[in-house]
Amino acid sequence: MPGGRLQIRDVSKTFVARNKVTQALVPTSFDIEPGEFVSLVGPSGCGKSTLLYIVAGLEDCSGGEVLVNGVSVCDPGPDRGMVFQNYTLFPWLTVKENTRFPLTLAANALAYELSEAEVRTRLDRIAALIELMGLGDFEHAYPRELSGGMKQRVAIARALANEPAVLLMDEPFGALDAQTREEMQELVLLVRQHLQTTILFVTHDVDEAVFLSDRILVMTPRPGRVRADLRVNLASPRTVEGKLEPEFIRLKREIFGMLHEGRDTTGARDTLLRRMFSNEGAKSPQMTTDDHR
Amino acid sequence: MAVDVEAVDRPRVASQPAAPVPRRRTRWFAPRRNIPDRAYGGLAVASFIAAFLFWEWVSHQNFADPVFLPSPEKVWAAALGFLSEGDLLTDVKVSFLRVSAGFLISALLAIPIGILMGAFKVGEGLMQPLTEFVRYIPVPALIPLMMVLFGIGELPKMMLIFVGTFFQLVLMVADEIRRVPYDLLQAGYTLGAKRRELVLKILWPAAMPGIFDALRLCNGWAWTYLVVAELVAANEGLGYRILKFSRYLQTPKIYVYLILLGIIGLSLDVLFRRFNRAAFHWAATDRR
Numbered sequence: 341m342p343g344g345r346l347q348i349r350d351v352s353k354t355f356v357a358r359n360k361v362t363q364a365l366v367p368t369s370f371d372i373e374p375g376e377f378v379s380l381v382g383p384s385g386c387g388k389s390t391l392l393y394i395v396a397g398l399e400d401c402s403g404g405e406v407l408v409n410g411v412s413v414c415d416p417g418p419d420r421g422m423v424f425q426n427y428t429l430f431p432w433l434t435v436k437e438n439t440r441f442p443l444t445l446a447a448n449a450l451a452y453e454l455s456e457a458e459v460r461t462r463l464d465r466i467a468a469l470i471e472l473m474g475l476g477d478f479e480h481a482y483p484r485e486l487s488g489g490m491k492q493r494v495a496i497a498r499a500l501a502n503e504p505a506v507l508l509m510d511e512p513f514g515a516l517d518a519q520t521r522e523e524m525q526e527l528v529l530l531v532r533q534h535l536q537t538t539i540l541f542v543t544h545d546v547d548e549a550v551f552l553s554d555r556i557l558v559m560t561p562r563p564g565r566v567r568a569d570l571r572v573n574l575a576s577p578r579t580v581e582g583k584l585e586p587e588f589i590r591l592k593r594e595i596f597g598m599l600h601e602g603r604d605t606t607g608a609r610d611t612l613l614r615r616m617f618s619n620e621g622a623k624s625p626q627m628t629t630d631d632h633r
Numbered sequence: 634m635a636v637d638v639e640a641v642d643r644p645r646v647a648s649q650p651a652a653p654v655p656r657r658r659t660r661w662f663a664p665r666r667n668i669p670d671r672a673y674g675g676l677a678v679a680s681f682i683a684a685f686l687f688w689e690w691v692s693h694q695n696f697a698d699p700v701f702l703p704s705p706e707k708v709w710a711a712a713l714g715f716l717s718e719g720d721l722l723t724d725v726k727v728s729f730l731r732v733s734a735g736f737l738i739s740a741l742l743a744i745p746i747g748i749l750m751g752a753f754k755v756g757e758g759l760m761q762p763l764t765e766f767v768r769y770i771p772v773p774a775l776i777p778l779m780m781v782l783f784g785i786g787e788l789p790k791m792m793l794i795f796v797g798t799f800f801q802l803v804l805m806v807a808d809e810i811r812r813v814p815y816d817l818l819q820a821g822y823t824l825g826a827k828r829r830e831l832v833l834k835i836l837w838p839a840a841m842p843g844i845f846d847a848l849r850l851c852n853g854w855a856w857t858y859l860v861v862a863e864l865v866a867a868n869e870g871l872g873y874r875i876l877k878f879s880r881y882l883q884t885p886k887i888y889v890y891l892i893l894l895g896i897i898g899l900s901l902d903v904l905f906r907r908f909n910r911a912a913f914h915w916a917a918t919d920r921r
Contacts, residue, residue: 418825428820
């Protein structure tokens with residue numbers, strides 16, 4: 341399944357709460373070429389997840405439009421698969437049934453006008469996907485019997501079962517431990533190498549973004565906008581050892597620099613901490629009245 | 634004083650015979666901690682025995698008039714009496730049919746309506762406030778109206794059970810639907826599910842364990858309303874018979890019927906639980 345082209349045209353988002361208008365996302369535009377892996381990184385609350393949800397059609401945008409293969413999309417649809425940060429497997433279905441769920445939806449069968457033979461091919465592909473994900477022995481297990489990493493693998497397989505034009509991933513490994521996360525990253529690279537899917541990936545882990553992406557879009561704090569569009573020139577196939585390459589480290593440093601810009605560097609926090617924890621500070625009258633109440 | 638570091642550091646178990654594997658101590662009074670299943674069952678049996686012994690003791694004291702509190706022996710004799718004569722079986726059958734019919738109609742209507750109420754805000758706005766209003770009308774207050782409307786046959790009794798359980802059940806079903814994590818719906822959307830499928834293929838199966846547990850609770854209430862209905866106008870049934878026995882001060886027989894009602898209720902509850910646990914094994918629950 342070849343990946344699709346994703347175009348973001350002046351997409352913006354404003355929230356209205358208690359008569360106050362907050363701009364979460366200033367009009368943003370960028371293109372993602374078929375088969376490209378693009379990461380969105382930025383400080384938390386910068387609107388990167390909001391942008392992803394707008395692309396998925398789960399959130400309305402206040403302006404602009406999203407195009408998949410040149411067609412404007414508004415509502416959620418099977419052409420944009422999504423892997424969520426939380427575990428969203430259907431607990432009453434087994435691993436196999438979860439990954440086949442998209443095929444049981446009438447809308448999908450109609451939209452693609454799948455013949456019986458095509459459905460068979462799809463089912464075979466799903467079976468291959470389950471194998472590729474290392475879930476072969478767990479086909480008949482229920483989600484509650486799976487570890488966090490395995491749940492996300494099933495979620496990825498389920499999203500890919502639809503053969504979407506674009507795969508959207510919202511900090512999919514945020515809840516996993518460091519080692520599992522690394523395994524999952526390698527798995528994503530493997531899957532992508534086989535399927536050539538276009539992927540838009542949201543993360544706040546710079547390391548993860550550099551390791552996985554062809555391009556990284558760095559966002560500013562709220563109101564969010566894309567401040568840098570960086571190309572990752574690392575040898576493929578990528579390996580964990582590649583994380584020690586000078587180019588990898590250079591990119592990481594560059595992005596870190598952008599993300600940490602504007603942070604408190606005056607040392608005001610240090611002074612405060614020193615006052616709180618030194619004996620001198622404890623004697624100060626304000627501190628004692630507050631703490632011993 | 635200096636500590637003898639060597640002595641502290643010396644391995645102590647080396648020369649001793651292999652220590653037995655330490656048994657995990659059961660924490661009997663730690664909040665929400667599990668205790669062994671056998672201990673749990675033992676406590677349950679013990680509570681019944683204790684209640685029985687207490688009854689036995691009180692009934693042989695002078696302060697309890699045996700007319701009001703017959704001894705277990707007398708109740709047992711009355712129970713045996715029902716084997717040879719009396720309408721116990723007919724009463725159980727009639728009452729059981731009334732409850733089942735009322736409860737079934739209530740469930741069949743409450744589940745789809747509750748789903749609509751829980752899934753769609755329009756449904757909620759249309760039906761929730763009205764339901765809440767009707768729910769607070771005490772069911773026994775409806776008996777005279779039921780008799781005027783439906784006469785004194787089977788219909789008013791079933792209707793009373795229906796009214797008593799339906800409005801509660803609808804609200805519980807709607808709540809269970811609302812409790813389904815929104816994440817699951819969002820996943821459904823991105824997989825291509827449309828409105829109908831979101832409801833039938835995601836909300837309904839996800840809420841099913843909770844809905845069936847609501848049915849279990851409602852079945853208990855249905856039995857309460859049954860007795861209320863039969864106390865007023867009936868010619869047979871468990872509630873009717875209790876009223877009749879009281880008229881002739883046949884307290885041992887009343888006790889037999891009360892215990893029977895308890896046994897029926899408990900058995901139905903256990904059956905519901907067994908069914909739910911088997912049918913919804915995918916939902917991890919630590920509830921007993």
